[in-house]
Amino acid sequence: MSASTTSVRGTASRGASATTFRPGSKRQHEVTRLLPVPMLAIILTVLCAIVLIPVAYIFLASVNSDIGVASGEFWPSTFSMENYTKIWSSVGLAKGLTNSVLVAGATAVVSAAMSVSIAYVLVRYQFRGRLSILRGLLALQSVPGTLMVLPVFVLFSSAASYLGVQVIGTQWGLFITYLTFAMPFSTWVMVTYLRGLPRELEEAARIDGASNLGVLVRIILPLSWPGIVVSGIFAFLLGWNDVLFASVMTRPDSQTAAVALQIFGASQEGGAIPLYGQMMAASLVCAAPVVILYLIFQRYLVGGLTAGGVK
Amino acid sequence: MSTDSFREMKAMTGPAAEGQPARSGTNAQAPDGGTSPSAGTGTIQPAGRGKKPVRRKGLSERNRPLWMLIPGGLLMFVIIVLPLFLGIYMSALNLDQYSLRKWVSAPFIGVGNFVEALTDSPLLHSVWLSVSYSLIAMIVTLPLGIAAAVATQNRFKGRAVIRSIFLIPYVLPSFVVATVWRTMFQPNGVVDSALGTFGMDAGLWLNGPQTYWTLILVQIWASWPFIYLLALSGLQSVDHEVHEASALDGALWWNKLRYVIFPYLKGPLALAFLIGMLHHINNFTLPFVLFGVPAPADVEVLPILTYVTSFQSFRFGLSAAMAFVSLVLIAIPLFIYLCAVKLDDAETPGGKK
Numbered sequence: 001m002s003a004s005t006t007s008v009r010g011t012a013s014r015g016a017s018a019t020t021f022r023p024g025s026k027r028q029h030e031v032t033r034l035l036p037v038p039m040l041a042i043i044l045t046v047l048c049a050i051v052l053i054p055v056a057y058i059f060l061a062s063v064n065s066d067i068g069v070a071s072g073e074f075w076p077s078t079f080s081m082e083n084y085t086k087i088w089s090s091v092g093l094a095k096g097l098t099n100s101v102l103v104a105g106a107t108a109v110v111s112a113a114m115s116v117s118i119a120y121v122l123v124r125y126q127f128r129g130r131l132s133i134l135r136g137l138l139a140l141q142s143v144p145g146t147l148m149v150l151p152v153f154v155l156f157s158s159a160a161s162y163l164g165v166q167v168i169g170t171q172w173g174l175f176i177t178y179l180t181f182a183m184p185f186s187t188w189v190m191v192t193y194l195r196g197l198p199r200e201l202e203e204a205a206r207i208d209g210a211s212n213l214g215v216l217v218r219i220i221l222p223l224s225w226p227g228i229v230v231s232g233i234f235a236f237l238l239g240w241n242d243v244l245f246a247s248v249m250t251r252p253d254s255q256t257a258a259v260a261l262q263i264f265g266a267s268q269e270g271g272a273i274p275l276y277g278q279m280m281a282a283s284l285v286c287a288a289p290v291v292i293l294y295l296i297f298q299r300y301l302v303g304g305l306t307a308g309g310v311k
Numbered sequence: 312m313s314t315d316s317f318r319e320m321k322a323m324t325g326p327a328a329e330g331q332p333a334r335s336g337t338n339a340q341a342p343d344g345g346t347s348p349s350a351g352t353g354t355i356q357p358a359g360r361g362k363k364p365v366r367r368k369g370l371s372e373r374n375r376p377l378w379m380l381i382p383g384g385l386l387m388f389v390i391i392v393l394p395l396f397l398g399i400y401m402s403a404l405n406l407d408q409y410s411l412r413k414w415v416s417a418p419f420i421g422v423g424n425f426v427e428a429l430t431d432s433p434l435l436h437s438v439w440l441s442v443s444y445s446l447i448a449m450i451v452t453l454p455l456g457i458a459a460a461v462a463t464q465n466r467f468k469g470r471a472v473i474r475s476i477f478l479i480p481y482v483l484p485s486f487v488v489a490t491v492w493r494t495m496f497q498p499n500g501v502v503d504s505a506l507g508t509f510g511m512d513a514g515l516w517l518n519g520p521q522t523y524w525t526l527i528l529v530q531i532w533a534s535w536p537f538i539y540l541l542a543l544s545g546l547q548s549v550d551h552e553v554h555e556a557s558a559l560d561g562a563l564w565w566n567k568l569r570y571v572i573f574p575y576l577k578g579p580l581a582l583a584f585l586i587g588m589l590h591h592i593n594n595f596t597l598p599f600v601l602f603g604v605p606a607p608a609d610v611e612v613l614p615i616l617t618y619v620t621s622f623q624s625f626r627f628g629l630s631a632a633m634a635f636v637s638l639v640l641i642a643i644p645l646f647i648y649l650c651a652v653k654l655d656d657a658e659t660p661g662g663k664k
Contacts, residue, residue, distance in 0.1 A: 031558045032551070034461050034568060043462040044473060047455070050532070051479055057501060058491050069494065072504030114386075117379040125375040133380075135649055140391055142645050144593040146614040147634040150621050151394030151401065154414055161412060180390035183383055212376040241484040243596045244614075248622060258486045265490050266603050276494050287487045294482040298475060302540060 058287075062280035069276035083281040090275070091282045095253065096260035101289075103171050103256060104239030107178040111186045112232035116224065118183075119190030120216050124202070134191070140184040145244045152177060153248055169251040177245050182235035189234060193227030194220070230300045233293055240290060257286050398631050406627035417628075424632035433608070434633055437616040438640060444523065444612065445591035448530040449584060455531070456538025456583070457576065461568065464546045481536035489600035492529045493517065517602060523609045526598055530591060537590075538583050545579035546572070585648045592641060613637045 035043070061069045062083055064076035088094040122130060156167040167173040197220070205219050221228070239256075246259045255263075261282050268274035294301060401414065402424050410417040428434045463474055480488065495502050496516035506513050516525045549572060557567045595614035598606060604623060606615050617637065621630035 032554045033465050034564065034572065035465075036564055039564075040462050040465075040467075043458050047459050047462075048473065048476055051476055054491060054495065054532070055479055055483075057495060058487075061494065061501075069501075070497065070499065072499050072501045072507075074501050074505070114383045118383045121376060121379045125377070127375055127377060138649055138652060139645060140387065142589045142593070142641060142648075143391065143395070144595075144614065144634075144637060144641060146593070146595050146617045147398060147638055148391065148394055149618070150627060150630060150634065151398040152390060154401070154411065154627075155390075155394050155397060157412070158414070176386070177390060180386050183387060187383070216376075216379075237484075241486065241596070243486050243599060244618070258484065261490060262486055262600050265493065265600065269603070274497075276497075279490060279494060283487045283490050287483050290482055290484055291479070294478070295475065298478075302478070 058280050058284050062277055062284055064277055066273045066276050069280070070273050080277075083277040084285075087278050087282045087285065090278060091264045092252075092255065092260045093257060093282050093285060096255050096257035097285070099171060099250075099254055100240055100257040103174045103178065104236045106175050107182055107239040108232040108236035111179050111182045111235035112228045114179075115183060115186035115190045115231050116194075116220065116228055117216060118187045119194050120220055122187075122191055123194040124199075137184045137188050137191075141188070145181070145242075148181075149244055149248055152245070156249070168249055169254055171254050173249050174239070174246060174254070174256070177249070178235070178239040178242065182238045185238075186231035186235050189231040190224070190227050193224055193230070197223055226300050229297060233297060233301060236293070237290060261286055398634055401628060402631035402635050404628045404631075406631070408625040408627075411625075411627055414627075420628070424628045425635075428629055428632045428636065432620075432629065432633070433611055433616060434636060436608075437611050437613045437633075438636070440523070440609070440611065441592050441613040441637075442640070444527055444530070445588050448527050448534065448591055449587050451527075451531050452535040452538050452587070453580065453584070455535040456540075457542050457580075459535070459539040460542035460546055461572070463543070477539055478536050480533050481540075483533070485533065485594070485596035486600045488529065488533050489597050492525075492532075493601050496525060518607055520609050522602060522607045526601065526610045526612075529601060530594070530597060533597065534587060534590065537587060538580070541579040541583040542576055545576040549575050582648075582651070585644050585651075588644050589641060589648070592637075592644075613640070 057074065060074065060076055063079050063081060064073060065078050065080065068077055122133060153168070156173055159165045159167050167176070201219050201223070202215050205215050210218065241258065242256070243258045243262055246256045247262065250256065250259060261279070264275075264282065265279055268276075268279065403419060403421055404410075404414065404417040405420045405423070406414055406417050459477055463470055463477070494500065497503075498515060498517075502516065503513065514521055516522070553571060557571045562571065592612075593614065594612075595618065598610050598612055598615050599618070602610055604615065604619050606619070611619075613633070614637070617630050617633045620633060621627050
């Protein structure tokens with residue numbers, strides 16, 4: 001590092017910035033500047049355009065007529081909100097959203113509860129195999145879903161034929177699957193969070209005679225709400241965003257919103273003019289809960305992401 | 312490093328054990344501390360009350376609540392580990408839609424599926440597609456993410472809004488992203504008409520050989536914020552002194568970035584590269600919703616091929632063999648990642664907060 005800074009010294013002339021730097025002053029601001037202002041403006045404008053044009057298009061197309069979308073209009077020639085009333089029955093979004101909220105919500109709550117207890121044991125206790133479990137949690141996050149979907153499907157249908165428990169086609173099957181696949185990452189988020197908590201309170205509670213469970217419920221839980229919320233939200237998103245398992249393991253009446261939208265989109269092929277407006281309206285409705293969750297908990301979520309280092 | 316925290320545990324139990332004789336005063340309080348939490352979750356741990364006297368003797372050694380690992384561990388074993396081995400076993404069976412129900416008695420054909428997958432199926436083509444598309448998408452997202460991180464590092468008016476905007480593609484569900492781009496890429500759709508105003512005719516986006524680049528484009532749009540996030544976390548680790556030093560030296564902005572700032576980003580970006588590759592190779596939803604099944608041959612990436620082979624062609628054994636090959640492929644970046652990542656940073660001396 002020092003070598004590279006000295007090499008800089010040779011190439012550059014001394015500027016006017018070599019005065020004292022008071023934190024918070026304008027000059028201090030100048031010191032940490034990385035880019036010249038025009039450059040900054042160009043980068044920000046280009047990136048914002050890249051992001052916002054498609055996002056704006058979702059809304060604009062959802063209030064446009066199908067013919068307008070099909071002919072490539074960006075700005076609608078006619079405005080109409082009726083797509084937003086049609087999608088509930090035509091796409092099956094009412095049913096889909098209910099199922100999604102149920103399954104993803106239950107996954108979030110249970111996964112957060114289980115991951116906090118697992119993470120607590122992993123962070124605060126020493127035992128043989130602890131590091132292997134930590135490493136295993138990271139590895140399990142990257143197991144591809146397409147690898148798992150067939151065996152899990154076979155496992156569940158075997159449960160039906162050998163044990164008489166019908167799992168395929170119910171919300172339970174999806175719930176158990178999402179819960180399991182959410183757990184490694186949720187636990188990892190909690191592990192990184194709990195590491196930051198001071199031990200002193202727990203020690204004090206133990207001296208007062210609290211049991212392991214007592215410490216977890218009375219000390220850890222109240223202190224780690226932000227971490228619990230983050231790990232719950234990630235579990236929720238996993239359930240909400242999944243298409244793979246839901247497309248294989250649901251019947252029409254247990255479909256999630258993601259599958260409902262995907263099937264609706266695929267069924268539009270080959271018809272006259274696809275119902276683009278409704279597709280975009282449904283997309284927006286499916287994205288809304290996720291974006292709202294993200295905006296509310298943005299600070300925590302970003303921290304959890306970089307801490308976990310994984311989506 | 313583990314011995315250090317172990318010593319802490321010992322030290323922690325010391326007062327608890329020594330406090331035992333003097334406990335008579337706090338005895339009235341102790342049942343309260345023990346019962347009310349376990350009353351809430353009493354069904355989970357019926358043995359908790361019986362163990363109590365043992366715990367008082369050696370807290371760290373005897374009474375580690377390892378049972379808390381059991382529910383989650385059991386679940387992960389039944390739904391992930393067991394199916395993983397089931398999948399490997401299935402790859403040696405001749406399974407189709409008729410024998411699937413009774414897969415236990417399906418004919419065992421050894422490595423037959425693997426031979427067919429490697430010689431007589433689009434598997435190798437799919438491996439090539441998956442790896443090349445992931446790499447290209449990754450190489451383009453790196454500069455985008457770095458530029459975004461560098462541009463939003465310094466405070467300016469509206470920075471919070473811009474940071475939120477940058478993360479939108481990342482938080483939008485994949486199936487929504489794919490549905491929207493699929494609409495935009497329709498023939499004569501909004502992309503074509505936009506290009507048309509510049510006099511360009513790009514041809515078909517959702518059919519034919521160009522689909523490969525469509526997939527890459529959409530993948531880039533959806534995943535560059537991830538690089539941005541990790542680059543940002545790298546930038547925040549740059550000490551203020553470093554900024555001061557390079558300002559004192561009067562470094563030009565480009566030289567400062569190149570020689571002073573970018574070295575800080577190497578670690579986070581290497582991590583982002585590995586994880587990003589894993590995500591791209593594993594991405595099923597994006598190509599599935601963007602192109603539908605059966606997908607055009609130029610975007611038949613590994614997840615799509617595996618899915619189509621089992622749920623469209625009903626060649627379950629062959630599909631399990633393909634899935635196994637993709638697991639081997641995944642194992643390479645995954646192994647590097649697991650070796651590089653620090654599992655226990657908080658436990659190292661000085662790292663404790």
